[in-house]
Structures are given as structure tokens and as C-alpha cells.
Amino acid sequence: MTDAAVIDAPKKKRKPRDRWRATGWKFAAPGLSMIAIVMGFPLVYAVLLSLSSFTLLKPKLAPFVGLENFRTVMAGEYFWHSVWITIKYSAVTVTGEFVLGLLIALLLNRVVRLKAVYFAILTIPMAMSPVSVGLIWHMLLQPNLGIVNRLLELSGLGGVDWLGEPGPAFWTVVFVDIWQQVSFVILILAAGLAALPSDPYEAAEVDGAGSLQQFWYLTLPMLRPVAAIAIVIQLINETRTYDLVYVLTRGGPGIATDLMSYFAYRQAFLGLSINEGAAVSFVLLLMVLLLTIVFFRLVTRRG
Amino acid sequence: MTKHMLSALLSSASLAALLLAAPDAKADGLKLTALMEDVPETHIIEALLPEFTKETGITVEFQKLAYPDMHQKLVTQLISNQSAYNVLEVDFLWAGEFPEAGWLADLQPFVDKTNFDLKPFVPSMMDLVGKHKDTLYMIPMYNYSMGLIYRTDLLADVKLKDAWKQESGKDLAFPTTLADYVALSKFMKKNAGVEGAAMQSQRGDPNSMEFSNYLFANGGRYLDDSGKVALDSPEAVQALELYVDNLKNGAQKGALSATLDDTFRLMCDGKAFSMVTYWWMLPQIDNKDKCPNAAGKVALGVMPGGHGESGGWGWGIPKNQSAELQDAAWKFIAWVQGKEISIKRAMEGHAPTRSDVFEDPAVLAKYPYYKQALDVVASGMSFPIFTYSAQYEDVLGRQLSLAGSGEVKPDTAIKASASGLEELMKKAQ
Numbered sequence: 001m002t003d004a005a006v007i008d009a010p011k012k013k014r015k016p017r018d019r020w021r022a023t024g025w026k027f028a029a030p031g032l033s034m035i036a037i038v039m040g041f042p043l044v045y046a047v048l049l050s051l052s053s054f055t056l057l058k059p060k061l062a063p064f065v066g067l068e069n070f071r072t073v074m075a076g077e078y079f080w081h082s083v084w085i086t087i088k089y090s091a092v093t094v095t096g097e098f099v100l101g102l103l104i105a106l107l108l109n110r111v112v113r114l115k116a117v118y119f120a121i122l123t124i125p126m127a128m129s130p131v132s133v134g135l136i137w138h139m140l141l142q143p144n145l146g147i148v149n150r151l152l153e154l155s156g157l158g159g160v161d162w163l164g165e166p167g168p169a170f171w172t173v174v175f176v177d178i179w180q181q182v183s184f185v186i187l188i189l190a191a192g193l194a195a196l197p198s199d200p201y202e203a204a205e206v207d208g209a210g211s212l213q214q215f216w217y218l219t220l221p222m223l224r225p226v227a228a229i230a231i232v233i234q235l236i237n238e239t240r241t242y243d244l245v246y247v248l249t250r251g252g253p254g255i256a257t258d259l260m261s262y263f264a265y266r267q268a269f270l271g272l273s274i275n276e277g278a279a280v281s282f283v284l285l286l287m288v289l290l291l292t293i294v295f296f297r298l299v300t301r302r303g
Numbered sequence: 304m305t306k307h308m309l310s311a312l313l314s315s316a317s318l319a320a321l322l323l324a325a326p327d328a329k330a331d332g333l334k335l336t337a338l339m340e341d342v343p344e345t346h347i348i349e350a351l352l353p354e355f356t357k358e359t360g361i362t363v364e365f366q367k368l369a370y371p372d373m374h375q376k377l378v379t380q381l382i383s384n385q386s387a388y389n390v391l392e393v394d395f396l397w398a399g400e401f402p403e404a405g406w407l408a409d410l411q412p413f414v415d416k417t418n419f420d421l422k423p424f425v426p427s428m429m430d431l432v433g434k435h436k437d438t439l440y441m442i443p444m445y446n447y448s449m450g451l452i453y454r455t456d457l458l459a460d461v462k463l464k465d466a467w468k469q470e471s472g473k474d475l476a477f478p479t480t481l482a483d484y485v486a487l488s489k490f491m492k493k494n495a496g497v498e499g500a501a502m503q504s505q506r507g508d509p510n511s512m513e514f515s516n517y518l519f520a521n522g523g524r525y526l527d528d529s530g531k532v533a534l535d536s537p538e539a540v541q542a543l544e545l546y547v548d549n550l551k552n553g554a555q556k557g558a559l560s561a562t563l564d565d566t567f568r569l570m571c572d573g574k575a576f577s578m579v580t581y582w583w584m585l586p587q588i589d590n591k592d593k594c595p596n597a598a599g600k601v602a603l604g605v606m607p608g609g610h611g612e613s614g615g616w617g618w619g620i621p622k623n624q625s626a627e628l629q630d631a632a633w634k635f636i637a638w639v640q641g642k643e644i645s646i647k648r649a650m651e652g653h654a655p656t657r658s659d660v661f662e663d664p665a666v667l668a669k670y671p672y673y674k675q676a677l678d679v680v681a682s683g684m685s686f687p688i689f690t691y692s693a694q695y696e697d698v699l700g701r702q703l704s705l706a707g708s709g710e711v712k713p714d715t716a717i718k719a720s721a722s723g724l725e726e727l728m729k730k731a732q
Contacts (some may be wrong), residue, residue: 057404057690059382078701143557144498145568163560166708246371252506253559254705269375270694272400 050278057272069279073267079280081255082263083287089174089259090238090291096178097234098227101185106215108186109193119187126183134247137176138163166256169249173257177244181237185230192226193219228299232292239288260284333631334362337390338376340616341367343587344445347651348639355638361631363390370394370508374693381406381621390632391619393441395431396508396696398617399689402435403731408620410439413633423642428656431685432617441617442640443656448683449516449612450675451484452570452585453477453577456600457495466494478607481520484577485545488553491576499553501566501575506704509562511686511696512612514703516579517542519684520608525724526687532728535721543706543713550707559707573597579606581614582679583654585672603675605682613683615656649673687724690731698723 050069052061073079108118125133140148141162149159162172196219204214220227242261245251251258251266260280268277339345345367352363366388368376374397380386381401393401401407414421421442424433428443435441457463458475467475467490478484488499503509518525523539526532550558555569563584569575570588573596578584582603591598605611618636620629638644642659649655649666654676660666661677670676687695699720706716 056378056382057400142565144555144565144574145572159556161556161559164557165559166710169560249560250371250506251701252704253708254506254710255701256708265375266694266697269378270697271691272378272404272694 046278046281049275050282052275054275055273056269059274065275069273069275070283073276073279073283078255078258079263082258082260083283085170085255085258086239086260086284086287089170089241089257090235092174093177093181093238093241094231094234096174097182097185098231100178101182101189101230102227104182104186105189105193106219108190119190122183122186124183125180126187128180130180130243131247133176133180134244137172137179138248141172163249164253166253169253169256173244173248176248177238177241181234185234188226188230188233189223192223195226196222224299228296232295235291235295236288239284239291260287333360333628334364335389335628335631335635336364336366336387337392338373338380338388339365339367339392340370340373343583343652344616344648344654347648347653350651351639351644351647354644355635358638359631359634361634363635381623384623386621386623388621389624389628390635391621392444393432393617393619395613395615395617395688396686396692398432398435398441399692399731401619402438402440403690406622407440408622408629410442410620410633410636413620413630413637414439417633417637419637423657423659425656425658425661425680427613427681427683428615431613431688432615432656441619442636444616444618444640445654446656446680446683447581447583447614447616447654448676448680449512449580449606449614450582450679451577451579451604451606451611452582452588452601453604454497454575454597454600455602457491457497457576460495463491463495466490477604481517481542481545481606481608484520484607485549485553488549488577492553495576497573498555498569498575499577500549500555501561501569501578502550502554502558503561503563503566503578503580504550504554504558504704504707505560505562507700508696509700510703510707511700512614513579514543514546514699515612515684515686516606517546519610519612520606521545522608524684532721532725534724535718539717539721540714543703543717546703547706547709547713559704570594570601571597573600579611581654582676583652585676586652586670603672603679605675605678610682610684611679613680613685687728689728691727695724695727698727 048061048064051064051066052069053063053065054061104122108115111118140146143149143159143161143164148162153159161168163169200218200222201214204218209217240261241259242265245257245259245262246265249257251262261284264277264280264284267280268274271277339348345365349365352365356362373392373394377388377391377397380388381404391401391407393407413419421429421433421439424443425446428446431446432441432443433439458477460475464475467473467487470490471486473483475487478487490499491497492499503513515525518534518539521538521542523536523542524533555561555575557565563580566575566578566580567584567587570578570584571594573594585601585603588594588597588601589599618640620632620636624632639648640657642657645653645655645657645660646663646666649660649663650669652670653660655661655666655673658677661673661680667673686692689695702711702716702720702723705711706713711719
């Protein structure tokens with residue numbers, strides 16, 4: 001009897017918690033199953049593809065070849081160049097977007113009138129599809145008939161071969177990407193700035209801190225979590241860039257803009273080797289994960 | 304009870320009517336979908352589709368896309384259980400890949416069943432986009448062999464004639480060799496106030512197709528007669544040197560990122576002397592409404608050196624669809640490639656694959672340059688057609704682009720292109 005009471009007592013205590021847990025799982029089940037279907041299944045299938053001998057000519061998973069596809073793509077002459085270009089591209093675009101985004105967000109934070117109008121205008125590029133953005137800029141930057149070179153020539157400067165030379169082509173794609181993506185960073189940072197408490201600033205004013213000091217010692221540290229999220233999201237976006245390269249340069253001139261996503265596409269659909277394309281995609285995924293972890297560690301360590 | 308019986312009877316009657324109507328010759332209600340490249344040829348056929356529907360009761364819908372997006376979209380349908388596309392437009396670059404993958408139906412039984420006459424088709428077109436390893440997988444749809452479109456007014460200009468004579472010691476005329484053409488292009492850029500050549504040298508399909516003309520014109524080949532890789536030759540290296548020379552000194556700014564659209568706009572605007580391109584671009588440029596600055600001043604010639612790149616599209620039928628849809632697809636192919644409709648298409652600017660259309664008096668009266676077009680088609684040579692042609696185009700395109708941007712030397716690029724071709728051909732075996 002006593003034993004039973006001892007055993008029963010904790011059971012009685014656990015029951016409501018168990019019920020809560022069960023109810024929680026029930027509520028989460030539809031969402032989790034959707035995630036499993038929409039994300040989990042393709043991810044698992046992609047893993048299987050990358051380890052299989054599946055090609056468009058022989059669309060069967062078996063026989064599995066282990067890491068052979070990874071070895072094949074990594075032994076390719078231009079693979080590592082593609083990895084390097086992707087890292088460089090992501091670093092430059094994310095830095096550009098963050099610096100420019102922060103600057104504009106700070107300016108907008110001071111604006112009192114017509115704030116909604118500014119935000120509406122700023123979100124236009126973000127709402128456009130990258131393919132449309134690429135096509136628009138392709139026409140604007142057309143060296144012979146494009147409006148940008150025409151304006152440069154009218155102002156006495158010579159036209160630039162924006163996409164026809166390796167150096168300028170890389171930076172042109174970077175510029176177009178920043179032009180489109182910066183509005184997302186602005187919106188996130190502006191929201192973060194608006195949510196900052198005013199007390200520390202009032203105290204700093206009383207202590208005689210200047211604007212720069214307030215920005216460096218208050219705004220930046222308090223904005224760090226929001227900024228980290230913006231940077232990580234953009235890092236993930238930029239390492240996956242495909243559309244702009246496809247529309248503007250096709251990876252050229254030479255191999256100047258041969259980013260990994262485009263590399264994977266060519267491997268899969270021109271080379272008909274879906275398995276090797278999946279392997280490249282997984283290397284890309286690992287790269288993104290690694291960069292994200294490193295970045296978060298850096299941010300949290302400082303915090 | 305009576306109500307139930309009545310509805311059962313009505314349902315049975317409707318079903319019977321449907322079943323009886325199904326094998327009707329007019330095939331009412333059948334709809335065929337085809338993925339088509341968004342080019343003038345597609346629009347010409349599209350305008351005639353109501354005639355086919357009137358004749359057969361079959362509706363045909365064209366989904367139009369830019370060329371680079373087509374391969375991926377087609378392949379994903381062809382490996383599925385049932386293709387959403389019932390009629391296939393197959394580029395010659397895929398004419399090895401699709402049959403090897405087992406995606407196309409053998410068309411010979413359809414030809415036999417309907418007594419479709421294959422004799423009028425130009426033999427080079429049948430080789431390119433008809434038979435693969437002796438099996439008929441495609442019916443040639445239209446050709447896009449390449450030649451040289453050039454400005455006749457500039458060749459006739461007296462001042463330019465004198466200047467050219469002084470510079471080269473030759474009379475200003477249509478060039479006969481590739482070296483002459485590149486020299487003329489550079490001369491025009493320097494002296495005529497126009498670009499010497501509107502070049503489509505973006506990496507991939509554009510520069511691979513363009514360079515193939517330079518290669519064939521200079522006596523180079525991708526494969527020898529026995530099918531072995533023969534690209535690494537002095538002729539090929541010289542062809543690439545001339546290609547790079549023209550890119551740097553004869554072509555427009557931005558040529559390395561230019562596509563067919565860019566070159567067309569430049570030529571159409573009267574701002575270029577020449578372009579190596581598909582012969583059917585001539586009627587587009589020679590059109591007063593579209594291109595007032597160039598119309599009446601352009602002509603077509605076979606690539607200097609005697610050979611250009613041969614190209615074409617064929618019609619195919621996917622294996623992964625029902626017999627009924629395959630029959631309907633064949634009805635459409637036989638109709639659209641029959642003599643009557645081919646002539647109607649030619650009168651609107653179609654690039655024929657049938658010799659009887661090229662030689663038709665009405666067609667020749669409207670388009671006298673179809674005579675030159677036939678020469679271009681007849682003298683054309685082909686890019687290597689095998690399972691990985693599309694990938695090879697990418698491999699070659701990368702090397703050409705590297706050479707064009709000065710990152711590798713022409714001989715290195717040719718060597719890499721030749722070994723890339725060897726590797727892919729080995730992979731295909």
C-alpha cells in the first residue's frame with residue numbers, strides 16, 4: 001500500500017505535464033508533417049541522389065556509389081574555383097548589403113514624415129523576381145545601346161563593358177545583387193532600430209556622449225542580434241545565387257562569375273548527372289552551414 | 304426506382320456516346336501540348352494551327368520559352384511517368400541524347416502506316432535531325448544553318464573601296480577566307496563608323512555555335528571521318544586566334560556577354576557591318592518596318608571558307624504517353640511537315656527542310672535569297688552530335704570565353720576543348 005502510494009504519487013504529478021506534452025505534439029503534428037513532406041523528403045532524397053548512380057539517362061538510384069560523386073566533382077578542374085568565387089561573392093555582397101542597409105536604416109530612423117512612402121519605394125526591388133531584375137539590368141547595362149553607357153558618354157565619360165570583361169562582370173553582378181537585396185536588410189535593421197529602448201540614449205546624452213559614441217557603444221551592440229539574423233539570412237541567400245548569373249553572364253566571361261549554384265545546375269542538367277549536381281549542392285549546403293555556425297559563434301562570443 | 308433507372312440509362316447512353324466519339328477521325332477534344340522555342344518559326348506555325356484543328360478536331364497549344372530554358376524543362380518531363388508535352392521540338396544538340404536515353408518513339412511505323420513521303424527532305428537535315436543510328440526518331444522541322452549576313456552598301460562604298468585597296472591591295476568584295484573576313488571586319492570598324500562584326504560570344508550555346516563557323520571555315524573539324532576527335536589541329540588554333548582577334552578588334556563592346564538578341568539589335572540598328580548568324584535572320588533585318596536603318600542593305604553569303612555551322616530542329620514524339628496521343632502527335636507532325644503547310648510556312652519566312660519547298664517557284668519569287676539559303680544549308684557542317692552534346696557545348700563555351708577574355712591562350716583552349724570532347728565521348732560509350 002505504501003509502496004503503491006509512493007509509486008502512484010509521482011505518476012499523478014506527471015499526468016498533467018504528459019497531457020500537455022501530448023497535446024503539444026498533436027498541435028505541432030500538422031506543421032511538422034508538412035515540414036517533413038516539404039523539406040525533409042526532398043532533403044533525404046537529395047542525400048540519396050548524391051550517393052547514388054542516378055543520372056537522367058539511367059534514372060535509378062541503385063547501385064549506391066558512396067562518396068564517389070563527391071570525389072568526381074571535387075576532382076573537376078573548375079570546382080574549387082567555383083567554391084572560391086562563391087565565398088568571395090557572398091562575402092562581398094553580404095558586407096555591401098549590411099553596410100549600405102545599416103546606413104539607410106539609420107537615416108530612415110531619423111525620418112519623421114513620409115516614412116511609409118520611403119519604405120514602400122525601398123521594398124520594390126525586393127518584391128521583384130531576380131530574373132526580372134537581371135533582365136532589366138542587362139538592358140540598362142547593354143554596352144552599345146544601354147542607357148547607362150549612353151549617360152556616361154553624354155557626360156563625357158567613356159562607356160564601360162559591364163558584363164563583357166571578367167573583372168567588371170563580377171562586380172556588376174555584385175552590384176545588381178546588392179541593389180535588389182539591400183531593401184531586405186534595410187527593413188530588418190530599421191525594425192531593429194525602431195525597437196531599441198530610448199533610456200540608454202537619454203543616459204548617454206546626460207553623460208555627454210556624442211553621436212558617434214552613442215552609435216558605437218549603444219546602437220551597434222543593442223542591434224547585434226537583429227543584425228546577426230539579417231546577415232545570416234543574406235549569407236544563405238547569396239551563397240545560393242543562381243538566377244542573376246544565369247540571366248546576366250552564364251558564369252562568364254571565362255569563369256569570372258561561375259558560382260556554385262550555377263555549377264550544380266550545369267552538372268545536373270547539361271551533364272545529365274543529377275547525382276553529381278546533388279553532390280555539389282550538398283557541398284554548398286555544408287558551406288552555408290559552416291559559415292552560419294562560424295558567424296553565430298563569433299557574434300555570441302562577443303555578446 | 305424509375306428515377307435511378309432513368310439516370311443509369313442516361314449515364315450509359317452518355318458513356319456509349321463518348322466511347323463511340325473517341326475513335327472518330329476528327330478526334331474531337333484531344334489537345335496536344337508542345338514546348339517551343341520563342342522564335343519567328345514558332346509564331347509562323349502557331350498562326351496556322353486553327354487550320355489543323357479545323358481539319359482534325361485536335362487542338363494544339365504551344366508553350367513558348369527561350370532556348371536556354373528548354374532542355375531542363377523537356378528532360379524533367381521525359382523522365383516522368385507521363386510527359387506533359389505530347390509533341391517534342393528537338394534541337395540537333397539533343398538529337399543524340401534523347402534517342403540514347405530511350406525517350407523518343409520510333410517514327411518509322413507511323414510513316415509506314417500513313418505513307419508519309421520522306422524523300423523530299425534535304426539529306427543533310429535527315430542526318431542531322433531525322434535518323435539516329437539508323438532509326439527514325441525525328442522529322443526535320445526547320446533548319447538554322449549559319450552563314451554571314453553583311454552590309455552590301457558598305458561593300459559598294461567608293462571611299463571604303465579606295466581605303467581597302469590601299470590597305471590590303473585587294474578589291475573590296477565579299478571575303479573568300481576566314482582571315483580575309485576578320486581583316487575586313489577590323490577594317491570596317493576602323494573606317495566605316497560601324498562595328499566590323501556583331502558577335503554573340505556569351506559563354507555556352509552562343510559562342511560555341513559562333514566559333515563552329517570559324518572552325519569549319521578555316522578547315523578545322525571536331526571529328527574526323529572515322530568519328531575520332533580531330534579538334535586539336537593547327538587549323539582550329541588559327542580559327543580561334545582569328546575569332547579572338549575579331550572579338551578584340553572587330554566586334555562591338557561587350558561581345559563576350561552578347562547573345563543573338565544583342566547582335567540582332569546592333570545589326571538592325573545599322574551599327575554593324577556583319578554578323579555570323581542563322582540565315583533566317585536575314586528577313587528579320589531586311590524588314591523596313593523593324594529595321595529601317597539596315598533594310599535593303601543586307602545580304603546573305605556562305606561563311607567565307609565555304610562551310611558554316613549546320614543546325615536544325617526536328618519533331619519527335621515522347622514514348623511516355625498513350626498510343627492515342629502518339630497518333631494525334633503524328634497527325635500533327637505529318638500535317639505541319641507536309642508540302643502544303645511547309646510552303647505556306649515558307650511564304651511567311653520559314654526555314655525549310657524540304658528541297659521541294661526551297662525550289663518552289665512561289666517561294667523563290669517572294670524570297671530570292673532562298674537560293675543562297677539552300678547553299679548555306681547544303682554546305683553546313685555539324686557540331687558533334689552525341690549523348691553529351693549539350694554538356695560539350697558548355698565545355699567548349701567555357702574555353703572559348705577564357706580565350707576571348709585573354710585568360711588562356713588559343714592553343715591551350717583548343718587542347719582543353721579537344722580533351723573535353725574526348726572525355727565526354729568516352730563517357731557516352
